Amino acid sequence: MTFAFQECINPACKSTFDVGQVLTSCPNCGSLLDISYDWNRLPVPSSMSFFQERWNNRLNPLDYSGVWRFRDLLPFADDDQIVTIGEGQTLLQKNDRLGALCGMKAGSLYLQYEGLNPSGSFKDNGMTAASTHARMVGATMTACASTGNTSASLAIYAGVTGLFRCIVFVGSGKIAYGKLSQALDYGAKTIQIRGDFDDALARVREICEKHPIYLCNSVNPFRLEGQKSIIYRVLEGLGWQVPDWIIVPGGNLGNSSAFGKALMELSALGLIDRIPRLAIINAAGASTLDSLVNDEELVWNRGVTNSTLIGQYYSEMDQSGRRALTLASAIEINRPVNLEKALRALDVCGGVVRSVSDQEIIDSRAMIAANGFGCEPASGATIAGLRMLREQGVISSGDRVACILTGHQLKDPDLTVAYHSNNPELHAKKLHPSGVFSTPFANAPIVVDNEEAAILQAIGIV
Numbered sequence: 399m400t401f402a403f404q405e406c407i408n409p410a411c412k413s414t415f416d417v418g419q420v421l422t423s424c425p426n427c428g429s430l431l432d433i434s435y436d437w438n439r440l441p442v443p444s445s446m447s448f449f450q451e452r453w454n455n456r457l458n459p460l461d462y463s464g465v466w467r468f469r470d471l472l473p474f475a476d477d478d479q480i481v482t483i484g485e486g487q488t489l490l491q492k493n494d495r496l497g498a499l500c501g502m503k504a505g506s507l508y509l510q511y512e513g514l515n516p517s518g519s520f521k522d523n524g525m526t527a528a529s530t531h532a533r534m535v536g537a538t539m540t541a542c543a544s545t546g547n548t549s550a551s552l553a554i555y556a557g558v559t560g561l562f563r564c565i566v567f568v569g570s571g572k573i574a575y576g577k578l579s580q581a582l583d584y585g586a587k588t589i590q591i592r593g594d595f596d597d598a599l600a601r602v603r604e605i606c607e608k609h610p611i612y613l614c615n616s617v618n619p620f621r622l623e624g625q626k627s628i629i630y631r632v633l634e635g636l637g638w639q640v641p642d643w644i645i646v647p648g649g650n651l652g653n654s655s656a657f658g659k660a661l662m663e664l665s666a667l668g669l670i671d672r673i674p675r676l677a678i679i680n681a682a683g684a685s686t687l688d689s690l691v692n693d694e695e696l697v698w699n700r701g702v703t704n705s706t707l708i709g710q711y712y713s714e715m716d717q718s719g720r721r722a723l724t725l726a727s728a729i730e731i732n733r734p735v736n737l738e739k740a741l742r743a744l745d746v747c748g749g750v751v752r753s754v755s756d757q758e759i760i761d762s763r764a765m766i767a768a769n770g771f772g773c774e775p776a777s778g779a780t781i782a783g784l785r786m787l788r789e790q791g792v793i794s795s796g797d798r799v800a801c802i803l804t805g806h807q808l809k810d811p812d813l814t815v816a817y818h819s820n821n822p823e824l825h826a827k828k829l830h831p832s833g834v835f836s837t838p839f840a841n842a843p844i845v846v847d848n849e850e851a852a853i854l855q856a857i858g859i860v
């Protein structure tokens with residue numbers, strides 16, 4: 399595969415590197431890296447419907463995978479190197495009832511349910527690609543830092559394929575039990591350091607630099623190649639029509655970055671005729687991107703981003719001891735590692751950034767579930783963001799919107815049960831770390847004596 403290479407995203411540098419190298423930043427200037435392709439020398443399909451044909455051949459694991467079915471759009475690996483466990487069998491579904499609650503016309507709101515992946519979150523789209531690259535370079539040990547889902551995903555790829563040993567670093571305390579249980583069950587060596595996610599990531603990056611361990615966080619440019627496929631599947635679910643908006647929660651901004659790159663490439667290859675707008679939704683308690691973009695007016699500026707401004711923002715954050723705090727633990731991040739790539743995505747897509755409160759996140763999550771899609775709190779940020787953007791008149795009632803539900807409901811059942819029950823102890827434990835919450839969509843269990851009359855009364859047949 400000589401038509402793929404790694405390329406520095408800094409336009410003043412643009413250094414290129416072989417795909418056989420293991421890098422998570424440009425050795426010359428420190429910027430992030432893209433995987434780039436010499437498309438002129440590669441067979442590119444003439445239309446997206448080409449990929450539909452692959453369904454007829456789904457006994458081939460590469461054609462079955464919702465990532466590698468699109469391998470012509472991420473051609474960095476030879477077929478026999480690809481590591482797949484059947485990821486990406488996800489679903490785009492219209493949801494008019496939820497749409498109506500968001501002020502949308504019938505036929506406008508679509509949910510892209512990434513909770514259906516093998517480890518229950520979108521991370522598998524990226525991990526199949528990172529694992530493939532790890533295999534290409536002969537890695538025997540992989541690692542990541544994680545708020546939970548990255549570790550669950552890496553652990554399942556290492557466990558199922560047996561190709562690598564796997565070490566996951568998690569912060570202390572915060573990790574949702576569904577996610578921690580996966581890392582333990584799939585057999586990852588799990589290191590729980592005293593500190594938060596940002597601390598864990600800084601540490602694992604340092605360790606992977608010094609030792610032969612392959613890093614699978616979203617600074618790994620190969621991982622983001624796999625995450626492009628979420629966009630391809632949204633288009634596929636819409637019969638290859640382009641939606642008006644894509645709404646995604648923003649944590650480390652890997653998804654946002656991958657979506658921007660996917661759309662940029664599809665447009666350049668003539669496979670789509672317009673680019674949808676992107677809305678990235680932060681939690682109010684972890685709103686670095688929102689603050690930098692909307693308050694500090696940080697922009698991509700053709701790759702000449704204002705690094706002084708970013709540096710000042712982070713040093714002020716450190717000096718004041720301000721740390722991310724939100725119930726949506728998957729997006730509880732101080733320093734999003736893909737910031738520059740996300741700025742590029744916002745630029746390409748005419749994007750917007752908003753932040754929503756934890757109250758809005760947990761209520762939106764409950765509304766999504768009541769309309770048939772179980773997702774974890776971070777995914778609830780999408781619908782909270784949609785409601786905000788409708789109120790602000792940024793999104794119109796007839797716009798076609800795809801919300802990316804990033805993780806499964808069963809990742810964080812404690813929070814769900816705390817929301818629905820009226821047990822004050824549960825509330826205190828799960829719902830009060832950053833404030834006092836109301837639970838307007840609660841569906842509490844009814845406790846009754848074990849006798850027919852009481853039960854019938856509770857059911858409402860008296």
Ligand SMILES: *Cc1c(COP(=O)(O)O)cnc(C)c1O
Pocket residue numbers: 519520521547548616647648649650651652653654728729774776777804805806
């Ligand atoms: C990782 C994760 C996110 C954040 O995605 P980024 O690409 O880091 O912005 C959001 N939701 C869930 C469920 C996640 O696991």
Ligand SMILES: [Zn+2]
Pocket residue numbers: 406407408411412413424425426427428429
């Ligand atoms: Zn560079």
